Amino acid sequence: MATGDILGISVSGLLAFQRNLATTGHNISNVNTPGYTRQRVELVSRNPQASGDGFIGTGVQTSTVQRIYDTFLTGQVRYATSANSQLQTYSSLSSQVDNLLADPVAGLNPSLQRFFDAVHTANSDPASLPARQVLLSEANALTNRFHYMDQRLADMRQGINTKITTSVNEINSLASGIAKLNQQIVLAKGLAGGQPPNDLLDQRDALVARLAEQVSVTTVDQEDGAQNIFIGTGQTLVVSGNASKLSVVGNPYDVTRFEVALTAGPITSITSDYITGGVLGGTLDFRKEMLDPAQNALGRVAIGLAATFNDQHQLGQDLKGVLGQDFFNTLDSISPRVFSTSAATLTASVSDVNALTISDYRLDFDGTNYNLTRLTDNALISSVAFGAFPQTIASEGLTLTLSAGAVAGDSFLIQPTRAGAKDFAARS
Secondary structure, three states: OOOOOHHHHHHHHHHHHHHHHHHHHHHHHOOOOOOOOOEEEEEEEOOOEEEOOEEEOOOEEEEEEEEOOOHHHHHHHHHHHHHHHHHHHHHHHHHHHHHHHHOOOOOHHHHHHHHHHHHHHHHHOOOOHHHHHHHHHHHHHHHHHHHHHHHHHHHHHHHHHHHHHHHHHHHHHHHHHHHHHHHHHHHHHHHOOOOOOHHHHHHHHHHHHHHHHHOOEEEEEOOOOOEEEEEOOOEEEEEOOEEOEEEEEEOOOOOOOEEEEEEEOOEEEEOHHHOOOHHHHHHHHHHHHHHHHHHHHHHHHHHHHHHHHHHHHOOOEOOOOOEOOOOEOOHHHOOOEEEEOOOOOEEEEEOOHHHOOOOOEEEEEOOOEEEEEEOOOOEEEEEEEOOOOOEEEEEOOEEEEEOOOOOOOOEEEEEOOOOHHHHOOEOO
16 A cells, blocks of 8 residues: 655655745734735645555645735725825815915905905095095005915915925836836746745835825736836836836926926927826826916906906096096006917907906917917817918907917917916006
8 A cells, every 4th residue: 555755745744834934934024014015825735646546645835925915905005095195285285275365364355355445435535635545555555465475376386396396206216116126026036937026026016105105106017027107197107127207397388387207218298287196196286277277366356456446447536636547557567478489479468357267378370270279178269360460369358469480380378367466566
């Protein structure tokens, strides 16, 4: 009767459970190691020996040491981490704008109320010199309030630039680390006959988790053990052992406005509109969805107040019976901002205050038509065929006048109300 190799079977069991004990000790030692994933030894029976009585067992052996790891759950955690970082960043930055504009003491509304109270007092007693002086003082105070709030918003823009730069540097550092770990993992897996280098995989996962705090991340595992990393809406950041590089560049229209660019090989392209999730995505979303509209809205209030009050003031008389003049800066002094990538010159003016929106606009020349796009919803609101110069386009309270020199592909950015609060001033 075949009995098998009793000694060999015993040794195989000792060796297998020795590896189990070593792995258990490794787990216990790393219980507080950030990013560590518990490991488990997988055992399989050794190939049996054939005999006339059948196959006789030969013991046990270790097949692999694997991580207790769920790819789906890890992906969900990364997604939640990215979304949480994005919303936390957006909320933190938005609260600054909300506190500035809605402050019941230092906000715009108290200054407006005091100004119109002074107007009412002066109107009730036109001959009162003190009442007139109070009105002038409140007008100057209102001017200072507009300037202060506009400057605070401008300071936030500088803070956004700094935040973008910091986040981009962090992403580049993490991408470089992931690419190096990819190289080490591919090498280690090859030397181990395809067995996974678990601790290196944990280190890579920890870097990817940190990356998810900065920007949304999508991963694709390769057969050789490398992991490709895509950010935003699919921009390639890491492929095997190679990492692309993000950079901060000035906006093509306004160099003081920082944008995120991705360099892959010899090509560098601006990708700000395609960045989502994380601190970087939340920062860019805040600037586009909250900061830009807030400053534009503040400027529209200033422009509307100046134009409307001037119209009414001109109907009154001073103490000598002379018709009133402009009380605040005129629309000529509160000009829309225009940025250009063209050799042609575009001038913009406000033709109808009531028709102004808080949107910015882009005018593109395709060689045949001038197309005006409202950027808040990317709607084409006007298309004018190429004609004699000066070319005039009127839409949504704006009049645009274009000189000769534009070529196909030229573009202009118009910000009708962005500088309204900055340029607001009492003329007295």
